Amino acid sequence: MTKTEKKPGIVTRNLNVTFNGVPAIENIDLELHRNTVTAVIGPSGCGKSTFLRALNLMHDMTPKCKVTGQITILDKEITEYTGVELRKRVGMIFQKPNPFPDMSIFDNVISGWKLSGMHNKKFYNEIAEKALRNSDLWDEVKDRLKEPAISLSGGQQQRLCIARTLAVEPYIILMDEPTSALDPISTQNVENTIYRLKSEYTFIIVTHNMQQAARISDVTAFFYLGKLVEVGSTRKIFTNPDEKLTEDYVSGKFG
Amino acid sequence: MELNSITYSKAKLRRRKFVNALMLSLCVVSALITIIPLIYIFFYTTGAGLSSLNLDFFTELPKPVGEEGGGMANAIVGTLILIGIGSVIGIPIGIMSGIYVAEYSKQLFANIIKFLTDVLTGIPSIIIGIFVYGIIVLPMKKFSALAGGVALGILMIPTITRITEEMFKLVPMSLREASLALGVSRWRTTVSIVLRTALSGIITGILLAIARAAGETAPLLFTAFGNSFWSSSLDEPISSIPVQIFNYAISPYEEWHNKAWAGAFILISLVFVINLIVRIITRQKYENTV
Ligand SMILES: Nc1ncnc2c1ncn2[C@@H]1O[C@H](COP(=O)(O)OP(=O)(O)OP(=O)(O)O)[C@@H](O)[C@H]1O
Ligand SMILES: [Mg+2]
Numbered sequence: 367m368t369k370t371e372k373k374p375g376i377v378t379r380n381l382n383v384t385f386n387g388v389p390a391i392e393n394i395d396l397e398l399h400r401n402t403v404t405a406v407i408g409p410s411g412c413g414k415s416t417f418l419r420a421l422n423l424m425h426d427m428t429p430k431c432k433v434t435g436q437i438t439i440l441d442k443e444i445t446e447y448t449g450v451e452l453r454k455r456v457g458m459i460f461q462k463p464n465p466f467p468d469m470s471i472f473d474n475v476i477s478g479w480k481l482s483g484m485h486n487k488k489f490y491n492e493i494a495e496k497a498l499r500n501s502d503l504w505d506e507v508k509d510r511l512k513e514p515a516i517s518l519s520g521g522q523q524q525r526l527c528i529a530r531t532l533a534v535e536p537y538i539i540l541m542d543e544p545t546s547a548l549d550p551i552s553t554q555n556v557e558n559t560i561y562r563l564k565s566e567y568t569f570i571i572v573t574h575n576m577q578q579a580a581r582i583s584d585v586t587a588f589f590y591l592g593k594l595v596e597v598g599s600t601r602k603i604f605t606n607p608d609e610k611l612t613e614d615y616v617s618g619k620f621g
Numbered sequence: 622m623e624l625n626s627i628t629y630s631k632a633k634l635r636r637r638k639f640v641n642a643l644m645l646s647l648c649v650v651s652a653l654i655t656i657i658p659l660i661y662i663f664f665y666t667t668g669a670g671l672s673s674l675n676l677d678f679f680t681e682l683p684k685p686v687g688e689e690g691g692g693m694a695n696a697i698v699g700t701l702i703l704i705g706i707g708s709v710i711g712i713p714i715g716i717m718s719g720i721y722v723a724e725y726s727k728q729l730f731a732n733i734i735k736f737l738t739d740v741l742t743g744i745p746s747i748i749i750g751i752f753v754y755g756i757i758v759l760p761m762k763k764f765s766a767l768a769g770g771v772a773l774g775i776l777m778i779p780t781i782t783r784i785t786e787e788m789f790k791l792v793p794m795s796l797r798e799a800s801l802a803l804g805v806s807r808w809r810t811t812v813s814i815v816l817r818t819a820l821s822g823i824i825t826g827i828l829l830a831i832a833r834a835a836g837e838t839a840p841l842l843f844t845a846f847g848n849s850f851w852s853s854s855l856d857e858p859i860s861s862i863p864v865q866i867f868n869y870a871i872s873p874y875e876e877w878h879n880k881a882w883a884g885a886f887i888l889i890s891l892v893f894v895i896n897l898i899v900r901i902i903t904r905q906k907y908e909n910t911v
Binding site for chain 1: 727728793795796797798799800801802803804805806807809810813814817818
């Protein structure tokens with residue numbers, strides 16, 4: 367499978383998620399193409415995280431959470447994957463950097479492999495260096511790979527988490543407000559990383575930062591009260607959206 | 622504060638100060654009452670026990686009444702064997718049931734198990750002894766090290782289950798999600814990430830359970846029973862420090878009373894050392910997280 371084809375990486379049809387019977391997102395129909403960066407925006411509580419977590423079966427962990435509808439990931443129904451198979455293809459970066467606290471920087475990068483039972487040491491070094499270079503962290507950490515991951519700054523930790531995800535070579539990377547806990551410079555580092563990697567990966571990034579969405583995404587999807595209001599090219603969404611609601615939100619009239 | 626106290630009369634203020642001082646001294650006295658028995662026990666057993674403690678105590682078998690010397694070697698080894706059997710049974714069952722309750726079971730079932738482990742913790746240990754007497758000693762028609770070990774194991778299970786569960790609950794959800802999101806299986810995440818993070822806390826709990834089990838006498842009376850020679854196999858009765866102390870202490874002989882004190886001293890030292898290790902482990906844990 368070549369990664370550069372411009373065909374849908376993710377398709378959702380009539381996607382619904384409920385918690386305790388209360389709907390969090392309703393009837394989401396969305397088609398996201400490979401090797402694009404899609405920004406998911408919308409006010410707090412509108413279901414952005416809920417949508418994202420449906421795409422890598424993370425809701426399986428939550429009791430009393432029900433997901434219905436159809437999700438197709440990389441041309442295959444999501445139900446045909448096991449959680450492990452799917453998440454090797456669909457990685458996720460969280461809002462708060464969450465490196466494994468009692469592992470070294472190096473062990474964190476290769477943790478996806480190591481914990482899945484691959485034990486070729488030589489392979490580890492290659493994987494780690496490549497992933498750290500790709501996440502723009504290599505120069506900062508190459509001399510301290512054995513140090514604990516929590517000795518890094520918040521921004522470095524987040525790029526370490528990106529490296530850890532890149533190391534397992536997924537096709538799709540989901541990011542839930544990946545820079546909201548970071549300072550402006552770290553934010554820019556992470557954005558640069560995404561920008562540089564977008565020819566190789568499909569990114570879906572939830573963000574509250576309109577400028578960020580405008581800067582790094584090709585496509586923007588606007589959610590409101592659990593529904594998908596509008597999706598289109600980022601330029602269109604930010605300059606000339608079809609819906610009044612979208613215009614009000616992107617221009618900061620509410621949110 | 623200042624403003625309020627102005628509205629009090631001088632007398633009221635004095636009364637308040639008095640009550641304050643009274644309560645404070647009561648607290649200090651209570652704290653002293655808490656530690657005095659410990660200090661007393663510690664010094665008394667050290668004083669009474671040390672005098673009859675010598676190398677023979679650790680290497681010799683008990684001597685019959687009237688003969689000088691002898692030791693508790695078989696009881697010391699016996700206690701270690703009983704704790705060993707108890708640990709082999711109690712640690713894996715305790716940890717695995719704790720993991721099940723914390724990570725996998727439905728809420729209702731988890732609550733039932735939690736409630737029952739609390740009840741089990743409160744059951745007098747002599748009843749555990751009678752239970753094991755019923756299920757192992759009677760069918761085998763003899764007292765045995767195995768039965769004693771099982772009794773200690775059952776005593777350890779609820780403590781270890783609860784501490785495992787509680788330590789697992791302290792591991793942040795974000796770590797589990799980080800691991801799962803990398804395509805690591807649920808079970809591997811539980812073992813390599815959650816258990817690993819919770820491990821020092823769980824070890825602390827295990828050590829405390831062992832310290833507790835090491836001093837148990839009642840459940841061993843019906844199970845391991847005790848003897849005054851080396852036991853050759855696990856289906857024979859086996860001696861243990863607490864039971865040996867018990868037998869010596871209720872005897873009418875001065876010489877044996879001294880031996881009982883020496884045994885008590887060994888037991889207390891064991892508990893003391895285990896608690897010291899616990900302190901060191903938890904200190905390290907604390908330093909790691911800061
Ligand atoms: N685990 C859960 N249990 C119950 N309800 C939940 C759970 N997770 C989310 N919800 C509910 O689902 C709705 C959508 O939440 P979600 O976290 O997806 O919002 P969001 O758009 O990501 O918000 P934010 O921008 O604040 O992160 C909210 O009403 C929330 O209360
Ligand atoms: Mg969210």
